[in-house]
Amino acid sequence: MEITDIRTVTVDYPAPDHDIEPDRPAWTEDGPVANPMTRYPRYAAFRPSWRPPWGSIGVVVEAADGTIGLGMTSHGPVVAPIIDEHLGPRLVGEDCMATEKVYDMAVRLCAPFTAAGLAAYAVSGIDLAMWDLKGKLLDRPVYELAGGPARSELTCYATGNDTDWQLELGFDAMKLACPYGPADGRSGLEANAELVEDRRQLIGDDRDLMLDCWMAFDVDYAVRLAERCRAYDLRWIEECLAPEDIAGYRALRNRLPWQTITTGEHWYRPARFQTAAADRIVDILQPDINWVGGLTAVRRVADIAAAAGISVILHAGGNNPYGQHASLALPDVPLTEYFVATPPGVPLEYSHRLPGTAVPEDGTITPPSSPGFGIDLESIELTPIDG
Ligand SMILES: [Mg+2]
Structure with missing residues (x-):
């Protein structure tokens, strides 16, 4: 079966509801963490003060029968164009089962800027969506x-x-x-x-x-x-x-x-x-x-x-x-x-x-044995990023 679409999406899901008061704030709220910027005093005290502001995104790979696989990766807004404008359009039409070939093609398509750094995040999102899709089509857990x-x-x-x-x-x-x-x-x-x-x-x-x-x-x-x-x-x-x-x-x-x-x-x-x-x-x-x-x-x-x-x-x-x-x-x-x-x-x-x-x-x-990566898509709202 062919891949008919590859697109980036925002992935929204509610946090589990509870009214439990924490005993104290988590250590992440204010503690220093040594990092590459601690030599610069204005960023030294709190690591989140300089970390990239880009959140996670989802990557959807869709099969000809409408089944979708969902991958996730980080630094979403800067990674999304690599997928939506470059890798995705060139991989549509490939076989849904061909995880090795699609990975290899994605890596080679990144050769002009190397499939490392931010481009590796793009390859990751597509590869994980491919495995999720394969699991769903075969009705088996990815493991x-x-x-x-x-x-x-x-x-x-x-x-x-x-x-x-x-x-x-x-x-x-x-x-x-x-x-x-x-x-x-x-x-x-x-x-x-x-x-x-x-x-x-x-x-x-x-x-x-x-x-x-x-x-x-x-x-x-x-x-x-x-x-x-x-x-x-x-x-x-x-x-x-x-x-x-x-x-x-x-x-x-x-x-x-x-x-x-x-x-x-x-x-x-x-x-x-x-x-x-x-x-x-x-x-x-x-x-x-x-x-x-x-x-x-x-x-x-x-x-x-x-x-x-x-x-x-x-x-x-x-x-x-x-x-x-x-x-x-x-x-x-x-x-x-x-x-x-x-x-x-x-x-x-x-x-x-x-x-x-x-x-x-x-x-x-103990991970569940449901198909793909077992992600509960019913509870998630997926919104295309590039419209
Ligand atoms: Mg570590």
């Missing part, structure tokens, strides 16, 4: 089409700094967002170490603790902080450097041979992961399925990881059905990230999420 299930449920770790709340929710592993960077000097480094020490004491020695550094450091600072925190047994230290600084990651690997190093949420296309895996620059690859090029790209990254004997843990893989299906399907994905977005006291079932998305219970997710 089956992708070779799974490899496991019966997803074991999750929690991301965020409300560690007491994450313990209450039943998570057994948690990742902190590092508050301070090199511009904050020695006192900032000490404050980072004190946060890690405090949370290690809170969760005890039987749970994993990780540290996310969101592209904020240089090699020297990353080494000093990791050495300072060595006594607190960090399971891994994540995304210390700018995503393009491969030489830096190589240096970090050499200077911290004992520390598990991870990154990948801002890497695009499988080739970068291939280099990193071949040289063992990092220990765990962390692509984002909505950014890296979709499920097709994630499967290639998983193949690269399997060949190198390392693992893949998808960025925010537990927060949306796309990451959940990939994490359930692929044997080389041992763990699933879940960003805890509800403030302390408000259960996860009340988080604002794509309808049909399962949430963790006692730290594990």
Whole structure:
């Protein structure tokens, strides 16, 4: 069956209704998070003060019989023209089942500006819509089409700094967002170490603790902080450097041979992961399925990881059905990230999420087995962006 239309859409759905008062505001309301802009004082205090203002968009791929698949990606307003004006019109007429061919064509169509960065978001949206459509036409969940299930449920770790709340929710592993960077000097480094020490004491020695550094450091600072925190047994230290600084990651690997190093949420296309895996620059690859090029790209990254004997843990893989299906399907994905977005006291079932998305219970997710990615389209309003 042919693809008859590819279009970008706004995706609107209501947040679950509740009147539960949070115990306190979430840590994201005011806490500093180390980031690439923390060297500039007017943006240092609050990360959202400079982040791009573009929200998510949906991508619809429609089949000749009217069945639709829905993909999602980020930075919507700047990604939409790549899809609506370039990729979409050139892919209409292709076979609905041809996920590999359509992915390959989309990547090649981006060659004049490379299918990395923002163009990778466009490829991701189309690829995820293709997989959703294929699942619906075949009446099977995507995790089956992708070779799974490899496991019966997803074991999750929690991301965020409300560690007491994450313990209450039943998570057994948690990742902190590092508050301070090199511009904050020695006192900032000490404050980072004190946060890690405090949370290690809170969760005890039987749970994993990780540290996310969101592209904020240089090699020297990353080494000093990791050495300072060595006594607190960090399971891994994540995304210390700018995503393009491969030489830096190589240096970090050499200077911290004992520390598990991870990154990948801002890497695009499988080739970068291939280099990193071949040289063992990092220990765990962390692509984002909505950014890296979709499920097709994630499967290639998983193949690269399997060949190198390392693992893949998808960025925010537990927060949306796309990451959940990939994490359930692929044997080389041992763990699933879940960003805890509800403030302390408000259960996860009340988080604002794509309808049909399962949430963790006692730290594990069991995705539904409905066709495609299991998104409940009945509860969603889709509005074309370009009219
Ligand atoms: Mg991260």
